[in-house]
Amino acid sequence: MITAWTTAFAPLVIVLGKLAMGQNINPLLPYGCAIPFDPLKDWFRYMLVYVFEVYAILPFMYIYIGTELLMVTLCALLSVEFAILKVDLTYVKPDNSSIKILVRKHQQLLMYIGLLDKIFNIILFLDLLFITVIMCICGFAVTCADIAQAAYNNKWYNVSVSYKRIICFIITRAQKPCCLTSLGYVPITLNTFSKVVSTSWSYYSVIRTVYGNK
Numbered sequence: 001m002i003t004a005w006t007t008a009f010a011p012l013v014i015v016l017g018k019l020a021m022g023q024n025i026n027p028l029l030p031y032g033c034a035i036p037f038d039p040l041k042d043w044f045r046y047m048l049v050y051v052f053e054v055y056a057i058l059p060f061m062y063i064y065i066g067t068e069l070l071m072v073t074l075c076a077l078l079s080v081e082f083a084i085l086k087v088d089l090t091y092v093k094p095d096n097s098s099i100k101i102l103v104r105k106h107q108q109l110l111m112y113i114g115l116l117d118k119i120f121n122i123i124l125f126l127d128l129l130f131i132t133v134i135m136c137i138c139g140f141a142v143t144c145a146d147i148a149q150a151a152y153n154n155k156w157y158n159v160s161v162s163y164k165r166i167i168c169f170i171i172t173r174a175q176k177p178c179c180l181t182s183l184g185y186v187p188i189t190l191n192t193f194s195k196v197v198s199t200s201w202s203y204y205s206v207i208r209t210v211y212g213n214k
Contacts, residue, residue: 004061007031008054029053071120078116081109082147089150089170094159099166106147106170113178125183148174 011028018025027040031053039049085105092098151170156163181187 001061001065004058008057012050031057067123071116071123074116078109078112085109086146086150089147090153092154094155094163096160096163096166099163103166103170106173110173110178117181117184121181121184124181125186 008030011030015025015027027046029039029046029050033053035049037045039045085102088102088105092102148171151167151174154167156167186192
């Protein structure tokens with residue numbers, strides 16, 4: 001956001017500064033664009049094009065950043081809910097009614113992750129495609145493994161067979177990693193990000209080697 005504002009208004013500050021000091025003015029625009037007329041012919045056209053460029057870029061930046069922040073916030077919230085569920089599973093009262101409540105909560109969290117994935121997987125795909133810097137801080141896969149461990153640490157060996165079956169169900173379901181994806185295919189994890197960065201660097205090195213020798 002700071003970069004967008006700096007890029008948008010730095011040329012205008014430079015022009016106004018030169019104008020105030022009585023220096024020769026060479027009007028500058030924040031972004032290069034094709035316009036069917038000369039935007040630097042007079043001050044009216046210059047300011048009109050300048051306002052248009054600022055109006056075009058800043059709302060886009062705010063919408064994009066706002067969407068990313070919403071995604072990160074929701075991921076962080078779900079991660080906290082998983083952490084709470086892990087503690088609840090460890091210290092739950094060993095009876096069927098209590099464990100069933102936690103099972104329903106676990107299923108609800110998994111449903112929320114599925115919905116979050118459907119909403120944001122296209123955006124994550126665009127992140128991987130154009131930016132390669134993922135702003136998602138969720139750790140669902142690791143947290144789900146903790147859910148299985150927490151269920152195993154529960155005192156299931158002192159209760160009924162039906163209770164043990166429920167614990168087995170929780171552990172089995174928690175074995176399946178859950179995370180956000182890019183277009184429902186590529187999981188968004190630290191390994192994925194590392195591979196993208198590594199591949200990008202490899203392509204850059206090859207291009208630099210090929211064209212550096214010419």
